[in-house]
Structures are given as C-alpha cells and as structure tokens.
Amino acid sequence: MARIVMKFGGTSVADLARIHNVARHVKREVDAGHEVAVVVSAMSGKTNELVGWVQGMPKATGANSPFFDAREYDAIVASGEQVTSGLLSIALQSMGVNARSWQGWQIPIRTDGAHGAARIAEIDGSFLIKRFGEGQVAVIAGFQGLAPDNRISTLGRGGSDTSAVAIAAAVKADRCDIYTDVDGVYTTDPRIEPKARRLDRISFEEMLEMASLGSKVLQVRSVELAMVHKVRTFVRSSFEDPDAPGMGDLLNPPGTLICDEDEIVEQEVVTGIAYAKDEAQISLRRVADRPGVAAGIFGPLAEANINVDMIVQNISEDGKFTDMTFTVPSGDVAKALNVLEKGKATVGFDVLQHDEGMSKVSVIGIGMRSHAGVAATAFRALSEKGINIRAITTSEIKISILIDGAYTELAVRTLHSVYGLDKH
Amino acid sequence: MARIVMKFGGTSVADLARIHNVARHVKREVDAGHEVAVVVSAMSGKTNELVGWVQGMPKATGANSPFFDAREYDAIVASGEQVTSGLLSIALQSMGVNARSWQGWQIPIRTDGAHGAARIAEIDGSFLIKRFGEGQVAVIAGFQGLAPDNRISTLGRGGSDTSAVAIAAAVKADRCDIYTDVDGVYTTDPRIEPKARRLDRISFEEMLEMASLGSKVLQVRSVELAMVHKVRTFVRSSFEDPDAPGMGDLLNPPGTLICDEDEIVEQEVVTGIAYAKDEAQISLRRVADRPGVAAGIFGPLAEANINVDMIVQNISEDGKFTDMTFTVPSGDVAKALNVLEKGKATVGFDVLQHDEGMSKVSVIGIGMRSHAGVAATAFRALSEKGINIRAITTSEIKISILIDGAYTELAVRTLHSVYGLDKH
Numbered sequence: 031m032a033r034i035v036m037k038f039g040g041t042s043v044a045d046l047a048r049i050h051n052v053a054r055h056v057k058r059e060v061d062a063g064h065e066v067a068v069v070v071s072a073m074s075g076k077t078n079e080l081v082g083w084v085q086g087m088p089k090a091t092g093a094n095s096p097f098f099d100a101r102e103y104d105a106i107v108a109s110g111e112q113v114t115s116g117l118l119s120i121a122l123q124s125m126g127v128n129a130r131s132w133q134g135w136q137i138p139i140r141t142d143g144a145h146g147a148a149r150i151a152e153i154d155g156s157f158l159i160k161r162f163g164e165g166q167v168a169v170i171a172g173f174q175g176l177a178p179d180n181r182i183s184t185l186g187r188g189g190s191d192t193s194a195v196a197i198a199a200a201v202k203a204d205r206c207d208i209y210t211d212v213d214g215v216y217t218t219d220p221r222i223e224p225k226a227r228r229l230d231r232i233s234f235e236e237m238l239e240m241a242s243l244g245s246k247v248l249q250v251r252s253v254e255l256a257m258v259h260k261v262r263t264f265v266r267s268s269f270e271d272p273d274a275p276g277m278g279d280l281l282n283p284p285g286t287l288i289c290d291e292d293e294i295v296e297q298e299v300v301t302g303i304a305y306a307k308d309e310a311q312i313s314l315r316r317v318a319d320r321p322g323v324a325a326g327i328f329g330p331l332a333e334a335n336i337n338v339d340m341i342v343q344n345i346s347e348d349g350k351f352t353d354m355t356f357t358v359p360s361g362d363v364a365k366a367l368n369v370l371e372k373g374k375a376t377v378g379f380d381v382l383q384h385d386e387g388m389s390k391v392s393v394i395g396i397g398m399r400s401h402a403g404v405a406a407t408a409f410r411a412l413s414e415k416g417i418n419i420r421a422i423t424t425s426e427i428k429i430s431i432l433i434d435g436a437y438t439e440l441a442v443r444t445l446h447s448v449y450g451l452d453k454h
Numbered sequence: 455m456a457r458i459v460m461k462f463g464g465t466s467v468a469d470l471a472r473i474h475n476v477a478r479h480v481k482r483e484v485d486a487g488h489e490v491a492v493v494v495s496a497m498s499g500k501t502n503e504l505v506g507w508v509q510g511m512p513k514a515t516g517a518n519s520p521f522f523d524a525r526e527y528d529a530i531v532a533s534g535e536q537v538t539s540g541l542l543s544i545a546l547q548s549m550g551v552n553a554r555s556w557q558g559w560q561i562p563i564r565t566d567g568a569h570g571a572a573r574i575a576e577i578d579g580s581f582l583i584k585r586f587g588e589g590q591v592a593v594i595a596g597f598q599g600l601a602p603d604n605r606i607s608t609l610g611r612g613g614s615d616t617s618a619v620a621i622a623a624a625v626k627a628d629r630c631d632i633y634t635d636v637d638g639v640y641t642t643d644p645r646i647e648p649k650a651r652r653l654d655r656i657s658f659e660e661m662l663e664m665a666s667l668g669s670k671v672l673q674v675r676s677v678e679l680a681m682v683h684k685v686r687t688f689v690r691s692s693f694e695d696p697d698a699p700g701m702g703d704l705l706n707p708p709g710t711l712i713c714d715e716d717e718i719v720e721q722e723v724v725t726g727i728a729y730a731k732d733e734a735q736i737s738l739r740r741v742a743d744r745p746g747v748a749a750g751i752f753g754p755l756a757e758a759n760i761n762v763d764m765i766v767q768n769i770s771e772d773g774k775f776t777d778m779t780f781t782v783p784s785g786d787v788a789k790a791l792n793v794l795e796k797g798k799a800t801v802g803f804d805v806l807q808h809d810e811g812m813s814k815v816s817v818i819g820i821g822m823r824s825h826a827g828v829a830a831t832a833f834r835a836l837s838e839k840g841i842n843i844r845a846i847t848t849s850e851i852k853i854s855i856l857i858d859g860a861y862t863e864l865a866v867r868t869l870h871s872v873y874g875l876d877k878h
Binding site for chain 2: 046049050080083084086087098099101102103105106108109110112113115116117119120121123124130131133135136180181182
C-alpha cells in the first residue's frame with residue numbers, strides 16, 4: 031500500500047469522456063489498495079475563457095492593479111478547477127469509488143497574499159490523511175488556495191503542478207504522478223529529433239534546467255518544490271489505456287521519474303538537449319568599465335519586468351571599456367531598448383546593437399560535473415556543421431549556446447547525436 | 455441615504471456589455487449616497503452548461519442521490535455566480551466604485567444541509583454592514599451558501615431572488631430591488647392581453663398567489679421570505695437606461711413594489727389574472743366514502759413526487775360514494791395513473807378518468823375578501839363566452855377555474871376585462 035498524489039492537467043480533463051478516463055486511472059490505483067489524492071486543473075480552454083472575460087472588462091482606474099483587481103481575478107479564474115473537481119468526484123462515485131471534492135479554502139491550502147501569483151505557505155494535510163484512513167479519495171482543485179484575507183488566491187498559470195507537489199509533500203506521499211499529454215520527459219523535443227528517447231529517470235536539478243530552458247512538461251516552480259521536499263515525481267500520460275499492462279506498477283510505472291540524483295545509478299554525462307526560440311541579443315558597446323555599471327544596466331530592465339538571460343561581458347582591447355551582451359525574449363526587445371536608451375546618460379555606452387531571431391540551445395547533464403571536455407565537444411560539433419556561436423554561458427550542469435534561430439533544429443539534432451542520446 | 459439590495463438575474467448579466475450596464479445601475483445608487491449590496495446570478499446559459507455537465511456524467515451507483523452527489527453538484531453549479539460576482543466587482547472598480555465580491559462561504563450565508571435545494575438558516579450581516587460604513591459595495595454571489603458540513607450549498611433554481619431578499623432582511627435594507635427582463639408585475643401576461651397594465655404596488659399575499667400560479671417574475675420562496683420579513687421589494691427592469699429620469703427615485707422607482715397591504719391605499723377588488731397551461735384533470739368515480747380515503751389516494755401520489763392541485767370532492771347521489779377530481783401537471787399524468795391503478799384495491803373506485811390539455815385560470819385580489827360576488831362575476835363572464843368550467847377552487851384572495859386549454863387566452867382576456875383591469 032502506498033500513498034499517491036495524481037495530477038491531471040487541462041487537456042486530460044477537457045471533456046466528460048476524458049474526465050471519465052481520468053476516473054479509470056484513479057480507480058486503478060484505488061483498486062490496488064493505495065491511498066489517493068487527485069489534483070485537477072480546469073477543463074482545457076475554460077481558464078482562457080475566464081481570463082478573457084476579466085481582460086475584456088474596462089480597465090480599472092482606482093483598483094490596486096494596473097489591469098484589474100487580482101482578488102477578483104482569482105475568484106473568477108479559480109472557478110474552473112472548482113468545476114472539474116466536482117465532475118471528477120461524480121465520475122468516481124459512479125464507479126463505486128468513495129470520493130469528494132476539496133476546494134483550496136476547504137483544506138485549506140494557505141498561500142501568501144500575492145493574489146494572481148500566490149505562493150503556497152502551508153497545507154494542513156491532517157484532514158486529507160484522516161479521510162484516506164476512511165478510504166476516501168480526495169479530489170482537490172489545483173491552482174488555488176486561501177489568502178490571509180480569507181479570499182481565494184491562485185498560484186499563477188500552471189500552478190496545478192505546484193499544488194500537486196505541495197500536497198504530496200504535505201501528506202508525505204510516496205509518489206506524485208503528473209499525468210499530462212506526453213508520456214514522459216524526453217532527451218529532447220521529439221518533434222525536432224524523432225530519435226529522442228524517453229528518460230526513465232532524471233534528477234531534480236536536471237529537470238529544473240530542462241523546465242527553465244523551455245521544456246513545457248513541468249512548471250519550474252513545481253520542480254523546485256519537488257527538489258526541496260524530495261517528492262518523487264512521475265511524468266506520465268493520461269491518454270494511455272488506464273488498464274494497459276504496467277500502468278499500475280508501483281515502483282516503475284511507464285513514464286519518467288524525477289528524483290534525487292542518488293536514485294539514478296547509471297548517470298549519463300549528458301541527459302538532454304533543450305532549446306528556446308525567439309531570443310534576442312542586445313549588445314552595449316564601449317561601456318565605461320567601472321563598478322556599478324552592471325547594476326545601472328540590469329536594474330532598470332528588471333524593474334520593467336524584462337527577463338534577462340545569458341549575460342556575457344568582455345573587456346575591450348584597451349582595458350578601459352567593456353562590451354555587455356545579453357539576451358531577452360524577442361517580445362521584450364522594443365521595451366528593453368527603450369529602457370536602455372533612457373539610461374544612456376547614466377550608464378554611458380557608445381553603441382546599442384540588437385539582433386532578433388536567435389535561439390538558445392542547451393546541453394544538460396549532472397554527469398558533466400565530473401567530466402571534462404563536454405563543452406568542447408559541443409563547440410566542435412556545431413562548428414563542423416557551420417553553426418556560428420554568438421554567446422555561451424555555462425553552469426555546473428548546463429552549457430547554453432546562443433545561435434542564429436535558423437539553425438535551431440540542426441543544432442539540437444547535432445548535439446543530441448554527438449552525446450550519443452539517440453542510442454541506448 | 456438608504457440601504458439598498460439590488461439583484462440582477464442571468465439575462466441581466468449575460469455578457470460583459472450587460473454586466474457593464476448593471477454596474478451603471480449600481481453606480482447610480484452609490485452616487486446618490488446609498489449603501490448598496492448587489493446580488494448576482496450566473497451569466498445566462500452558464501448554469502445550464504454546468505448542470506448539463508453534471509447530468510452528462512454516468513449515473514452514480516453508490517452515491518447518496520439517485521442521480522449524483524448533490525454536494526458535488528453544488529460545488530460545480532455555484533461556480534457560475536462566483537464568476538459573475540468577480541466580473542461585476544471589476545466593472546464597478548473601473549468606474550471608480552469601491553466594490554468587492556463575496557462568496558456565500560465568505561459572508562457566510564449559512565444554510566441547512568439539503569444540498570441542491572438548501573434553505574437559508576442564518577446570514578451574519580455584520581461584515582457587510584461594516585463595509586457599508588467604509589463606503590464599499592458588496593457584490594454577492596446569489597444562489598449559494600455554506601452548509602453545516604463546511605461545503606458549498608445551493609438554494610435550487612431561481613435561488614438568487616431568495617438570496618437577495620434574505621440579505622435585505624439580514625442587513626435591514628430599506629428596499630430590495632429585483633432587476634429582471636421585465637419592468638414590473640402586470641395585471642396579466644401582456645403577451646396574451648396587450649391591455650395588461652403594470653401594477654404600481656401589489657401585496658405580498660397577492661404576489662405569492664401570482665408566483666405560485668405561473669407568473670415567472672419572482673420565485674415563490676423569495677416572496678414568502680419577503681412577506682415574513684416585510685422586505686419592501688421592487689420588481690424593475692435592468693434593460694432600461696440606468697440614467698433615465700426617475701430611475702434613481704428613492705421612494706417610487708419605475709417598477710412594481712411588493713409590499714405589505716397596509717401600504718396599498720386604494721385596493722382594487724381584483725389585482726391580476728394568472729394562468730397555468732398544461733394541466734391534466736384526473737377523476738376517480740364512485741370511491742367509497744369513508745374516513746382515510748383521501749389519504750389513501752394522495753399519500754402515494756405525494757410519495758411519487760407528483761404535485762397535486764385543485765382537489766374537488768363531490769358526494770354521489772346516493773350518499774354512499776364520492777367522486778374525487780384533481781389536477782396534476784400534464785407531464786405527471788402517466789406516473790399518476792400508474793400510482794392510482796396500483797392502489798385501486800386499497801382505495802376502491804369504479805372508474806379512473808383523465809383529461810389532458812386543461813388550463814387553470816386564476817383571479818387574484820386581496821379586495822375580494824371584503825367584496826361579495828367576485829366569483830359569480832367570473833362564472834357569468836366565462837359562461838357568456840361559452841367557456842365550460844371543469845372545476846373550481848377558491849381561497850380568501852383567489853378563485854381558480856379549470857377550463858379546456860384551448861380557451862386559455864380568451865378566458866384570461868375576458869376576466870381581465872370584466873374586472874376592469876384594462877382601465878385605470
């Protein structure tokens with residue numbers, strides 16, 4: 031007997047037939063004798079409909095947000111998960127499974143007061159655990175909680191992953207299964223490289239990099255939370271037949287286990303290749319090389335909510351100036367240039383250059399901590415294909431390379447191959 | 455300065471433009487210096503969508519209801535009002551009106567545990583009154599409350615009217631304005647009699663009869679509640695220009711005031727003509743006339759949830775038998791006949807007859823308590839038009855007449871005219 035948290039996203043509960051299918055997945059685990067909590071998202075499209083209504087409203091003039099009152103946004107948008115939790119409970123009951131829905135305020139899932147992007151502060155798991163003891167499945171509305179003002183809060187888009195992991199931590203679950211529209215985490219995007227392989231296991235740290243670098247399988251926050259609380263998390267498909275062989279396997283169900291690196295016996299040097307398109311490169315030439323100049327550049331960008339990445343600084347030949355290069359999402363280029371031009375007098379630079387249509391390709395692997403030459407292999411392979419490297423940043427377990435966007439797919443396939451990820 | 459509860463139904467908040475229009479109605483009262491609570495329904499069509507999902511689910515086998523778990527039904531369906539309350543709050547804020555949404559569980563509106571058809575047990579008005587003092591408009595999700603099990607309850611269809619009246623009673627409001635898609639209560643259905651007049655005032659008792667007898671303007675329960683708590687209730691249109699002359703009138707806004715009969719100075723003998731189509735008449739001939747026979751007939755019908763109306767009993771010529779005639783909604787005829795046939799041996803009757811396609815036309819007026827001959831006038835008028843009367847029931851303030859459905863419109867117009875309702 032184990033205690034399992036199962037999370038189903040919007041596409042997995044998009045209509046009544048799929049909700050019924052989800053109920054079959056849940057029943058399988060219940061029938062195997064496990065204690066089960068289920069976390070659900072809103073039916074696919076519903077959150078967008080609700081957000082669309084909020085955004086379609088005339089903008090507030092006296093409200094506490096430039097766009098709308100985030101507390102009202104939360105009350106409106108959280109209704110999507112409320113509906114799914116009820117529908118799934120009814121579906122489970124129709125199969126003879128004892129189940130009930132729980133809204134965030136009922137458990138409660140306490141959050142901070144940052145309406146619209148709240149962080150979970152505390153979950154009292156005692157009610158849920160008591161109900162497990164009575165054989166009842168908890169069907170929990172994801173994405174929502176109760177703020178200190180006694181009003182509904184939401185965790186921001188994709189927050190249901192975070193809800194699931196946090197609940198798994200609170201009830202000390204043996205496993206947190208994230209059911210989604212893919213059957214696991216792959217060595218790279220299979221739409222680019224058909225030889226991409228599903229990983230059996232990936233470490234929290236690697237998954238964090240993958241999620242940060244564009245893999246949409248899991249939200250970054252949920253991986254962070256899983257890492258901190260060491261919640262063993264499976265990414266698996268909700269679209270497989272719930273009763274297919276192995277689906278009820280306790281230790282290794284089909285999918286990818288995200289876990290502590292100690293659990294990964296045979297570590298590969300490189301685990302996966304991630305990429306992010308639509309990056310833009312901005313360069314400031316001949317910036318005065320004095321203390322505080324970086325703060326003078328990146329402070330105002332941060333205030334303007336522009337997400338800066340891949341910062342590279344080179345000293346100029348004469349040693350008096352520096353060149354500062356960094357990337358931002360393409361959509362933020364105009365805003366970033368505007369901010370930088372405004373600060374030109376303070377910062378002091380000669381030329382402001384930018385290039386759009388860049389891509390960032392990243393090589394990720396815990397094994398590279400103990401292996402030399404991993405970066406050199408990447409540079410050589412890309413060079414052989416005639417791909418020009420525009421910038422490089424590295425961390426302990428990651429090498430990110432900025433290239434012309436037209437070469438994205440070629441670069442991904444090249445790196446996937448050079449590290450042997452297409453073989454097993 | 456007055457304290458006003460304003461209620462807007464589903465068609466009044468059907469889309470963002472209409473919600474914006476509702477906000478203008480609210481702002482008008484706020485600008486006039488009044489303290490305002492608003493009660494909203496779900497956007498038109500949303501409740502049906504949610505109920506459709508619940509009903510589309512496979513039927514429960516082990517649930518506590520033959521159809522679905524009413525607690526889950528409530529969690530699902532209450533989400534519709536939750537959304538509207540948030541959207542209207544945002545619309546009000548955009549006009550500079552200090553407003554916030556309240557869910558049933560936040561106030562709380564405590565109900566009994568009859569999920570799906572709960573009755574309001576207690577409303578703590580103190581929070582709302584405190585916010586009034588701070589100049590804040592309360593935008594309250596109608597139709598919902600908090601059951602003793604700490605879960606969401608709903609009041610049954612049309613429950614938002616009841617929410618509004620109950621809140622008006624709890625905060626001791628001066629007025630409860632029910633905004634709807636008609637501009638008041640009419641002497642009869644204007645689609646049948648174009649000369650129907652809007653009533654300025656109608657007593658609680660009369661409105662209760664009107665609502666029970668087919669007028670869809672207000673829910674019966676809300677009228678009962680208004681009567682018990684003497685909540686002065688205006689029925690008025692949400693589709694009129696919020697800034698049209700007189701709309702902000704404190705004492706007599708355009709619409710119909712439902713009030714204590716003491717407030718109605720010039721009482722008419724007859725106030726209105728109501729009707730209900732699709733009635734069926736069932737007669738049991740030659741029933742043994744002994745004690746308990748009525749219970750033997752109507753007990754099983756009540757148990758089968760069949761709504762019996764207009765019971766008429768005649769003694770037969772020889773005094774040993776009785777004829778029992780009553781009406782049921784046409785949709786329940788087959789079920790009723792089945793129940794009666796089953797009980798034939800116990801009850802003992804000779805013949806079971808039924809006629810469908812009947813209509814019940816009712817003459818309503820408090821004045822008839824002190825006026826003789828009101829019924830005779832109706833019978834004569836119908837007779838002159840060649841309309842055959844199948845059954846009659848009367849109460850202190852109402853005469854109901856069962857006729858062939860084909861004559862419904864003619865009967866309504868005839869009665870409307872004979873009591874002078876088309877003149878003023």
